[in-house]
Amino acid sequence: MSFHHNLDDINGGLSDLALLDFLTSPDLPVAKHGFKRRDADLDPLMLAAVYSSGPQVTRNHYTHDFFPAVGDPRAEGAYDWTKWQAEDPKNVQQRRPRLKYVSRQEPRSQRLKKHNVSLEDKENSIREPEGPLRRTDNLPPHTPRNAPSDACEAGTSSEPLSVPVASFAPVSPFTSTSPDLEVKCMARTRVPTPHGPVFLHLYHNNRDTKEHLAVVVDPAQFLDPYPNHAPSIRSRSLDAVWNETETEMDRITRGAYVGRLSATSQKPSLPLQYSPGTLSDAIPSPLIRVHSECFTGETIGSMRCDCGEQLDEAIRQISLPITIPSPSATHAPTTIPGRGAVIYLRQEGRGIGLLSKIRAYNLQDLGHDTVTANLMLGHKADERGYAIAAAILRDLELGTETGEGVRVLTNNPDKMQALAEEGIRVVERVPMVPRSWQCRQDDSDNHTAGAAAVDPMFTKGATMIGGGAVYGEDLDKYLRTKVLRMGHMLPLIASGLDDEDS
């Protein structure tokens, strides 16, 4: 079968067989001699992709034309293949004209400019939210924690809730510090963890398109009757009435329920259900952590960082039961379940994204530390923001002016400052000492203090939830850089690294 015959078949019917014949033809027009460029003028695989995808597109380059001469003989720069003759390397004059890639797509910088996006913003693309789920226009009005409130009542009918929607006009509670930012909890559910049950809250917002999360630890909400020692930690936007037609089942499905959901217990929550509780000074403020996503540390157990361990340790510490001392010697101390939250922000790699973080790791393997690697890639050492975290905390009534102050689990001074600037009322910083450093301390002191050391269930080296102390050379170097170059408030001496070179 001749090459021209093949081409006719392809143009006519594009049968797979014809395409295969064409690609494997001995006449396939691939020049073998004298290339100045390293890539072939005509790549058979590319050609196959062009034909198999119908129009001249690839998934990501939909306004590029590849080899217009092949796909459309009438296109600009097209070469008439019917006149093609096998190349004679001896006769350079006979060579066909060199093909070129043709793109009708403007340069990326110009396209981004059209959409008012600077190249810097692109990685953490800040876009207007799209679609009805992104709307946060049904946030309830702000209700101070200590203001008199309606007690929570379980609905009984399957009719739409009768709470007048007008009374929940869109009033943003966040006008003081971030006038434009609003968050809305789209759904909440119970998740059992090795440290006890938590409520996972998924948030949308009008700043970015990421699904930020809040892991709320407040198992007292399962108790019936509710003990009323401390206010329950609930999302105001989730418990709000979203529209006039929503049913109890709508509310339950998104997690706006009270107590423990089961086949026999289905009590939808109502807005303004918060009970101020007895805010005794004896009850410590809720413990919170603002944590940034780390796929490597949290999902595949990377031991380059302590992120998985920190997430686990935060949930563990927040879940620890709280002992309230008795006011008098005649009464025994009371124990209540631990309470607090981890705000989980989708700002991977300190905000530079996973792609850049992976590249940064390669630079770190060349000997650079985590800060320098970021800078070498044109990023800042830390590109994170905490406005969304603050908005989520406010939605949960944590750290607000009128609600409870919070204790924050962190070593990061920037995080502390950012939360303060966002108006979060932080009453205490609780340090997070890496478990491996605790273990070393424990070994040298010949007694145990760290969770990993006391609990045989912890697996040494596992970084993920329920894991143990993560340790290793890479991690030591990373932790040391955080202390020495990022000012993390950790006693370096505890690591035994203070006289090591990084």
Ligand SMILES: Nc1nc2c(ncn2[C@@H]2O[C@H](COP(=O)(O)OP(=O)(O)OP(=O)(O)O)[C@@H](O)[C@H]2O)c(=O)[nH]1
């Ligand atoms: N660019 C970069 N990011 C990293 C590296 N190692 C971990 N990370 C990211 O660092 C972030 C860790 O953030 P956090 O868990 O909030 O902790 P932190 O800022 O170190 O502060 P703490 O509250 O004291 O733990 C996550 O987003 C990780 O993906 C690294 O080597 N390079």
